[in-house]
Amino acid sequence: MNHDRMETTMLGDQLGESKGKRVVRRILSVDPLTAEVTFEDTGHMLGVPTTGTGTYTSVIRPDGSIHGEGQGLIATQEGEGITWTGTGMGSFGPGGAVSYRGMLFYRTTSQKLARLNNASAAFEFEVDGAGNTSSKVWEWKQAEAAKGKSA
DSSP: OOOSEEEEEEEEEEEEEEEEEEEEEEEEEETTEEEEEEEEEEEEETTEEEEEEEEEEEEEOTTSOEEEEEEEEEEETTSOEEEEEEEEEEEEOGGGOEEEEEEEEEEEOOSTTGGGGGOEEEEEEEEOTTSEEEEEEEEEEEEEEEESOOO
């Protein structure tokens, strides 16, 4: 088989991280079991200090896994905004903890943070049993692995 170009997908630079608190949790349905969660956090994106609010809806599947979709707003100290949408898969841990992994997509008009407009971001989002949240986000990008033809 000939390939003109091979690419592999990989995690790139860490774009940001935050810590916060779950502020609202409510049940939307019991069939299927669906919960809505809102959290607030502080952290940084591309080295810029931020505060944020997000809401996600989680559906607990029959096998115990969790599928979540969410959206939110991140603001800089200068008042610039970043919106995000995302989706992920999660699992329950001890004492009501929840752990998610998934993808986020950003939009911003900030020139300082414009790089986020073209980024796909892989995330880790953790909520402990007391409702404390922590997240880390990395750019997900394609890197050229090889050029030329190979057999």
